[in-house]
Amino acid sequence: MCYSVNALAELVELAKLNKISQYPDSYVPAGKISGFTHPLLPVITQENPREIQLFQWGLLPAWAKEDQAAELANMTLNAREDSIFEKPSFRDSIGSKRCLLLIDGFYEWRHEGKQKIPYYITLTDQRPFALGCIYSVWKNRPTFSIVTTNANPLMAYIHNTKKRMPLILNREEERRWLDPELTKAEIRELMQPLDEGQMEAKVIA
Template sequence: MCGRFALLTHAEALIERFGVEEVIKRPEPRYNIAPTQNVTVVVQREKLQLTEMRWGLIPSWAKDVSIGNRMINARAETVAEKPSFRSAFKKRRCLILADGFYEWQKVGKIKIPTHIRLKSREPFAFAGLYEYWKTKSGKMLESCAIITTTPNELMSPIHHRMPVIVSPENEVAWLDPENQDVSELLSILQPYTPDQMEAFEVSDFVNSPKNQGPLCTKPVNTTLFDFSETLSAPSGST
């Protein structure tokens, strides 16, 4: 699953990187984004918008918002068929912006917080779905979920799932609401190239979603999980 991430890149850089045409909500840098909080998304409407949505998808038929607390992720393997997600998968897709995410690697009885990012340090986009839900006051609440897939070689020692990072060349196709080609959309939901990623242990300061600041992403040592280095290491190396 993906249950925590960071977005530190400033709004101007995000607008340029993702070709945003209309800004509805400008994001502030955040080190420790958690479920039920608002997250920064790009969505294709009349214009390509930068806005925010509640993290935790609330289906239109839900009786209350609490269902969203446990619908922060959607599995790529079932997203096209599962009743909670299939309509959004066809018509309401978004990019959820980040520049790093966290997972907790189990080592015995210990869980080690790990930060994962691109080696380039550039922002990227998770594959997201969104829905509308009408509150009792008649206001429309927008909520979203991050799609997950099987882990790549970098992630597999850390966790059995990873969020789908949409390759830049697939972002337009993913956002296009007119694109309802299920096969094409599912082909986008692949594990990201591991040699473009890196991972490192961070402080357990990040364990609490109340905690913010640079300590969340600061390595506790200089050792990185780097898949490309593993590939290039001599056969007798340790």
């Protein structure tokens, strides 16, 4: 699964890469950060595709109760593609509330016996990229979850216990992910693992 990302790029850089002029001026890049701290991170939504906004990691559906929110947010950092249309927390978002999370890379751990070996994963060009996500607004608080897919061979080697990876989208797929007219079948078609040839992974200390 994907619980730790690296968000290094300034919003002005992300805006330039995505040909966007609207973005918050108060954002400070978080660097390496865990989803369990529920940070605010830069996203682009299908409702406002010309603007970068800051959403909180850990999706809370509109019906979530106050006393369940903290626990639920820890359980919705990721949304599996094989159950996203059925899960109560996600099914209302996947059809009409899709977004892109803008990051520089993410972290995953390989298990060898009792040892956990950390890897940092980026694209080969080392540029910021987008993860396919879904979002929901809870009590005026916008929240999101990272969609995950089956692992490609590289990620199956690294994430050798669960064999999952985040949904990484190329430029054309990013545009399509934000298309409000997509059918259920077209959304499913987009939720595929990225070719490992476009990715780079390094063991970190």
